[in-house]
Amino acid sequence: xxxxxxxxxxxxxxxxxxxxxxxxxxxxxxxxxxxxxxxxxxxxxxxxxxxxxxxxxxxxxxxxxxxxxxxxxxxxxxxxxxxxxxxxxxxxxxxxxxxxxxxxxxxxxxxxxxxxxxxxxxxxxxxxxxxxxxxxxxxxxxxxxxxxxxxxxxxxxxxxxxxxx
Amino acid sequence: xxxxxxxxxxxxxxxxxxxxxxxxxxxxxxxxxxxxxxxxxxxxxxxxxxxxxxxxxxxxxxxxxxxxxxxxxxxxxxxxxxxxxxxxxxxxxxxxxxxxxxxxxxxxxxxxxxxxxxxxxxxxxxxxxxxxxxxxxxxxxxxxxxxxxxxxxxxxxxxxxxxxxxxxxxxxxxxxxxxxxxxxxxxxxxxxxxxxxxxxxxxxxxxxxxxxxxxxxxxxxxxxxxxxxxxxxxxxxxxxxxxxxxxxxxxxxxxxxxxxxxxxxxxxxxxxxxxxxxxxxxxxxxxxxxxxxxxxxxxxxxxxxxxxxxxxxxxxxxxxxxxxxxxxx
Ligand SMILES: Cc1cc2nc3c(=O)[nH]c(=O)nc-3n(C[C@H](O)[C@H](O)[C@H](O)COP(=O)(O)OP(=O)(O)OC[C@H]3O[C@@H](n4cnc5c(N)ncnc54)[C@H](O)[C@@H]3O)c2cc1C
Ligand code: SF4
Ligand code: FES
Ligand code: FES
Numbered sequence: 316x317x318x319x320x321x322x323x324x325x326x327x328x329x330x331x332x333x334x335x336x337x338x339x340x341x342x343x344x345x346x347x348x349x350x351x352x353x354x355x356x357x358x359x360x361x362x363x364x365x366x367x368x369x370x371x372x373x374x375x376x377x378x379x380x381x382x383x384x385x386x387x388x389x390x391x392x393x394x395x396x397x398x399x400x401x402x403x404x405x406x407x408x409x410x411x412x413x414x415x416x417x418x419x420x421x422x423x424x425x426x427x428x429x430x431x432x433x434x435x436x437x438x439x440x441x442x443x444x445x446x447x448x449x450x451x452x453x454x455x456x457x458x459x460x461x462x463x464x465x466x467x468x469x470x471x472x473x474x475x476x477x478x479x480x
Numbered sequence: 481x482x483x484x485x486x487x488x489x490x491x492x493x494x495x496x497x498x499x500x501x502x503x504x505x506x507x508x509x510x511x512x513x514x515x516x517x518x519x520x521x522x523x524x525x526x527x528x529x530x531x532x533x534x535x536x537x538x539x540x541x542x543x544x545x546x547x548x549x550x551x552x553x554x555x556x557x558x559x560x561x562x563x564x565x566x567x568x569x570x571x572x573x574x575x576x577x578x579x580x581x582x583x584x585x586x587x588x589x590x591x592x593x594x595x596x597x598x599x600x601x602x603x604x605x606x607x608x609x610x611x612x613x614x615x616x617x618x619x620x621x622x623x624x625x626x627x628x629x630x631x632x633x634x635x636x637x638x639x640x641x642x643x644x645x646x647x648x649x650x651x652x653x654x655x656x657x658x659x660x661x662x663x664x665x666x667x668x669x670x671x672x673x674x675x676x677x678x679x680x681x682x683x684x685x686x687x688x689x690x691x692x693x694x695x696x697x698x699x700x701x702x703x704x705x706x707x708x709x710x711x712x713x714x715x716x717x718x719x720x721x722x723x724x725x726x727x728x729x730x731x732x733x734x735x736x737x738x739x740x741x742x743x744x745x746x747x748x749x750x751x752x753x754x755x756x757x758x759x760x761x762x763x764x765x766x767x768x769x770x771x772x773x774x775x776x777x778x779x780x781x782x783x784x785x786x787x788x789x790x791x792x793x794x795x796x797x798x799x800x801x802x803x804x805x806x807x808x809x
Binding site (some may be wrong): 323327383441 | 485508579
């Protein structure tokens with residue numbers, strides 16, 4: 316272990332657009348994006364599963380791309396746009412992927428679901444997955460301890476097909 | 481995480497002088513490895529230098545036919561870039577075999593090369609680990625060492641390097657470009673990572689005050705005959721037990737040139753140039769590939785829980801070579 320002496324607390328001002336709303340925030344530099352969302356802004360839809368990049372429960376869209384919010388610092392994203400599960404519904408209507416998860420019962424406990432949905436939306440935008448095998452591979456960063464994978468894969472495949480028509 | 485100070489730098493010179501002058505300062509790029517290790521107090525920087533504002537994101541053609549990959553281009557951007565997919569599909573496949581889509585969106589090319597070992601004792605502060613705390617011992621040596629090295633290890637450390645991308649870059653004979661206080665230099669992949677020897681706390685030959693600016697790929701990408709084969713405990717989102725990167729230049733069924741790197745077996749991607757030469761001018765067939773696989777594992781030494789890796793490495797080598805030369809298994 317490296318020797319360390321504590322530094323004084325450094326805070327930085329950042330601006331983030333979260334689900335369409337501009338937030339001007341002072342953050343301690345070691346705050347992860349996930350902790351900022353959950354602890355500070357009370358956007359608790361984004362889940363903390365492992366806090367180590369291993370489960371995908373914390374997946375959000377950063378400037379349209381899916382990332383693990385537990386492995387990035389809020390201060391590194393001054394000026395960025397973030398979309399969380401809370402920001403997907405438009406005008407009181409669920410995002411089609413959200414609706415499909417409900418209609419097709421693609422969860423059991425629901426803990427992994429916000430991450431699965433944000434990840435699925437990222438996957439559709441990336442446009443790399445076409446087959447079932449590719450969907451499974453490119454959704455592998457989202458674990459589901461309840462094992463709802465069969466339905467999740469079907470929902471994502473359907474959403475993909477709909478996005479192409 | 482322990483408190484630290486943070487600064488976003490806007491120039492390479494500034495980054496390099498901060499690395500030199502600020503005590504315990506580390507670069508942060510994607511953050512996917514560094515923050516993970518900071519959370520478990522294995523790495524404890526006092527100062528973070530955020531380099532994401534530097535213009536090191538480009539992927540472009542080099543004079544003479546090669547390709548330049550910016551240090552800050554993400555792993556996803558790199559793997560899906562048309563020039564990489566078209567000319568270096570081995571590299572694309574290796575990158576896509578690693579981590580997850582979310583992680584690859586954040587992970588950068590520079591950070592990927594410098595990611596640290598996944599040895600579970602390295603991550604666990606309650607155990608002894610020479611890499612984490614020099615001269616404290618190596619808990620893996622007589623511990624649960626199933627994931628550990630079978631080649632090039634020392635009594636001080638038997639960890640493996642976890643990167644998939646680096647294995648492909650080794651086979652492609654890429655060079656890492658870095659800038660330090662004394663200017664820029666380029667380091668061949670073969671000399672970039674190092675063996676643990678008696679100072680396993682040092683992973684690579686990059687100086688502590690140097691910044692990776694990019695990676696240079698030579699013109700030859702083996703786009704006709706290549707394979708990246710990764711063997712792991714689950715089908716996706718898992719580190720390699722053994723992986724093999726192969727690039728072949730062929731004429732008919734004759735091999736003119738072979739480049740082969742093994743991952744998951746040593747502290748660095750493992751290449752045996754003398755064994756690659758054994759294939760030159762030979763027919764692509766299982767018997768010749770077996771000869772190479774034996775030569776690659778010469779001097780291998782396993783531990784209590786990873787004896788299976790020697791046979792697995794040999795068989796994965798043969799299988800990857802069969803795939804690369806389009807032979808049926
Ligand atoms: C759950 C999980 C699974 C994974 N699975 C795989 C896998 O199967 N295969 C695989 O290959 N990888 C895997 N990874 C690792 C992943 O690829 C790395 O975390 C990533 O590539 C690191 O890149 P980064 O930009 O985030 O690095 P950072 O975390 O930002 O940095 C890593 C190190 O590099 C240094 N650094 C970064 N950029 C530079 C630079 N330009 N110059 C000098 N120093 C620099 C930093 O100081 C730090 O020490 C996995 C990670 C996780 C969390
Ligand atoms: S193998 Fe290396 S990293 Fe693992 S415990 Fe031993 S010294 Fe540490
Ligand atoms: S909480 Fe971020 S990946 Fe598990
Ligand atoms: S629904 Fe329970 S973890 Fe996925």
